[in-house]
Amino acid sequence: MMFTDKKLLAHLDKMLEDGINGTFSESVYDETQLSKLESKWLRYLTSSKLSAQKTAQERKKLQELVSDISHQTKTPLSNILLYTQLLQEQDIDEQSRQLVDEIRQQSEKLEFLIQSLVKTSRLETGTFQLAPLENNIDRMIESVIEQITPKAESKQIKIMYSSQSHTAKFDIKWTQEALFNILDNAVKYSPRNSVIKITVDAYEMFACVSVADQGIGIPAEELPCIFRRFYRGQNVREQNGVGIGLYLCRQIIEGQSGYITAESNGKGAVFKIFLPK
């Protein structure tokens, strides 16, 4: 088959276009260079497809492994927590009580870690899908405040929020979880008798939920790192934590086309969650 340069280029362009669209099939079978090229192109496309299939299979295996880990660790962990509770109810000396309390704290930490890892993994692999819908932000915030209030009250921390009627597109359940993690941190790192302020600002395309605390703040050099998995700041080493909460928050918010930022000027920290409208 003979081609002029122009015709040859048009043919090659069509080969590429069909390759991109997944509709390529060989059109000539003869001894020409073009026929060999078509055959080679198809071989390349097939091997790319095979490697994509292999990646999908590996991803599926990983999902199964994560699901197994989460399922199989749940019962023993609940049992450890149960027996620890029973032990706490026993008449034991002060030193043993302290040790038992340590076991309880570490087990709760492990439970949170496993749960969060399972959630992040399921979000990453697409097992859990976020379903952002137009929702009222107020109601979401109020329900999170309700959840965190006992913990805040135990430190005499006041949560200030005056309700405004704004809406945005978000997945209620998951966004509540992200906001809860942010508030939980705010309570954890705030001194007793302090105030946590929640505000909502609406823009044309986004709505922003800000959580400002009067806690220990975040050093400027750590701000770019705090949303990474297992990152823990220098000044929070003494507090209980595993460094997964903020990572999960970012995944949840970014997964619904929003984003999250952190600011700190030395006097507390401000976390902002931007949700699309």
Added chain:
Amino acid sequence: MEVLKTEALTKIYGEGESKVTALDNANLSVRQGEFAAIVGTSGSGKSTLLHMLGGLDRPTSGKVYVEGKDIFTLKDEALTIFRRRKIGFVFQSFNLVPTLNVYENIVFPIQLDGNDVDDKFVNEVIGILGLADMQNRLPNQLSGGQQQRVAIARALAAKPAIVLADEPTGNLDSKTSQDVLSLLKVTGQKFSQTIVMITHNEAIAQMADRIIRIEDGHIIKGGEPND
């Protein structure tokens, strides 16, 4: 993967007594998908740096690599084509074509390059930027914020290696600025688009994953990615 890299980039304007070193031995690198902000006061050399990164001006010495290509080895015409394919620009002054409607402005660089428009992708970009209902409007029928959203869509539509944004909110009020920056951030995340933004405003720079500080033509902080 490194998308953008400079090596000892230097720009000197004038000669003899009137010689000014606008950029002195600047080394920086930006990874695929990063949102980096170059921050400096006016006269710090940030605009000179951006012009070099975008191949809009040639350096006195030093190199700029985009996707591994040493861009100043290209002759002017080739550099123009390279720029059109690999770099999306967002300027302070929007720079939309007044006689083309929103959709036509967005796909203009793609058509200029003789390529077919990837409709699925372009429509997704248009949707995220909230432009779906105004595709047939002319730029003068849009607000400043909306015009800048069209400029962002235009920069993204050709799937460039880098989007360079030069004071993208310089002409906008603070509320509209927040939206435009949010959209830059979100589209960057969504499409793993590498974005380099220059600004003199600290608060705006905080939106980025990394801040590159420039002072008197020297990069004083943040030239390399955070680990």
